[in-house]
Amino acid sequence: MNRETTSSIVITGLRKSYERSPGSDAAYAIDGISFDVPKGQFVTLLGPSGCGKTTTLRCIAGLEHASEGRIEMGGEVVFDAQEKLHVKPEDRPIAMVPQSYGIWPHMRVVDNAAFPIRHGRNRRKGPEARQRALEMLEQVGLAGVADRWATQLSGGQQQRLALARALLGDPEVLLLDEPLSNLDAKLRAKLRQELRSFQEQFGVTSLYVTHDQAEALAMSDTVVVMNQGSIEQIDTPERLYDYPRSAFVADFIGSANLFPVRDASPGREGGVFAKTDIGPVLCARSAPGQEVKYHNGGFVCVRPEDVEVRPGSARAVPAENEFVGVVESSEFLGDRLELVVRSADVSITVFTRAGLGCRPGQEVVLRLDPTSTSYLAS
Ligand SMILES: Nc1ncnc2c1ncn2[C@@H]1O[C@H](COP(=O)(O)OP(=O)(O)OP(=O)(O)O)[C@@H](O)[C@H]1O
Ligand SMILES: [Mg+2]
Incomplete structure (x- = not known):
């Protein structure tokens, strides 16, 4: 199968190290990882704190330069360390929902949502931008609060606004970095279902980051399990649970009795x-x-x-x-x-x-x- 035609994102041999602080022995934040995000799928990067999930997402968004490797999007190379090729973040067909939502407090809800229409890759001005933003707010259940200040929203509403805004940029790929981690357990469970149904409704390819295994299993078509900058296993949620390939995956996903073999x-x-x-x-x-x-x-x-x-x-x-x-x-x-x-x-x-x-x-x-x-x- 041709990876380019079936995948929205193709990552090959990506490696990234940060400037080391004196005395630190950390080698690479990500250490030569390769994986695909197929078109229309919901793929999750799952792993413990510090394993390199955010770094991977930021490299894909173009906010970080990897030291080695290559990133393709929609068949086009957007990053190649060897060729010194780096497409700027704003020119990549993506939208990112950061963990903190990145909502602007000095703007009203509707203007937050309309931002990518007014300033993004396919910008449009005037009443059309507001109209499209209002339609999207309707879909995420925020039409009634469109003219409030963004600071007057609850955590769950902010999360939906961040999602609406990201979708309005008409991205080919949505990057989501632990978007539910600030919410309480009940709201998290509700919003993860909503998020997944929006994703399906809009058919947008999504790369989601979490350290919560339940969230990853419940939402994903494919899970990429990371550990210390490397990939341990790439599989469907069912296969990860039923057929973990390493003790790390067995222990991280669900509970496992592990007996060392002599x-x-x-x-x-x-x-x-x-x-x-x-x-x-x-x-x-x-x-x-x-x-x-x-x-x-x-x-x-x-x-x-x-x-x-x-x-x-x-x-x-x-x-x-x-x-x-x-x-x-x-x-x-x-x-x-x-x-x-x-x-x-x-x-x-x-x-x-x-x-x-x-x-x-x-x-x-x-x-x-x-x-x-x-x-x-x-
Ligand atoms: N700007 C930076 N400068 C130096 N080291 C960094 C920087 N950002 C991340 N790191 C290091 O790179 C490694 C991977 O960090 P990263 O933020 O990608 O992890 P993560 O999987 O997103 O973790 P978390 O679940 O805690 O968000 C960590 O060891 C971290 O300390
Ligand atoms: Mg992170």
Whole structure:
């Protein structure tokens, strides 16, 4: 497939370092990353604080110069470090919604919204600009407050204004940097649905930045997981959760039990037989079409909801992939019971609905179904 014709943005080998402060040992803020944002899709950069998400977005917007790599938009090169090519931010077909919304307090709501029509790439003056701004404000539910000062809006209203303004610039790509992070949890959940439906309605390609895994899973077509300036995995939300490729991704997205592997060898049915501190584990879960590669090191990974638990004696001789243990703690969380079970000096987290009376001190048997248990090479 031709990347240029199917993608709005193509990033190749992007690397960026900032001036180092004395004593700092940070190498690169972003370290040679490559990914595509396909036309019309909602793609999210997800990763912990400081992993390079904002830097990536700012390089795409043209607000930062990368030291290496290339950025293409709509088939045109807008940045090439080698060729010393850098298209100015205002000449790139993008709109950016920064974390702080970037709304001008000295302007009324409607003038904030009309700004990109009056001053943007395809500028238009006069009543037409106001009319188009009003139509867009109507769509985001702000028509009633169009003539208020921007400072008189609530956080959620400011967020919608920032989005309306960005869309009025008629961008090919919308860049959104943690636009919901200043809002309370309820409003955040509501606005993330709204944001996604606006995106679909306008068909605008979007690159969204967040460190909130729930937000990323709920909203995205594709998630790019970043860690320390590099990309760990690019996948759909479902595949990231079901088939994480590294311990970092498994741990960052959802909860995971990760057991370091001392030695690995080929197991039955294309699986891996891994020696860990809880004992030998057969791991047979792998992404469809993907072969499990084994070597010494890596991790056995099993989600807490995939661990089966039943009462049993700690002195019993366990079957394959079964481990005896003692309940260390038990917490009732309404929709589930969260247990921590100690087995061979390892703590294992288990989510279960079973009303087994799993009290601390109870002896149990844990079973790791091989098809729910994966071997991660790193
Ligand atoms: N202007 C700057 N000068 C020097 N270092 C910087 C600058 N901006 C960012 N960095 C460093 O680059 C790295 C990546 O920063 P970036 O802002 O891209 O992270 P982020 O993933 O957006 O984090 P957060 O989730 O906290 O916003 C960090 O180590 C940060 O300290
Ligand atoms: Mg940031």
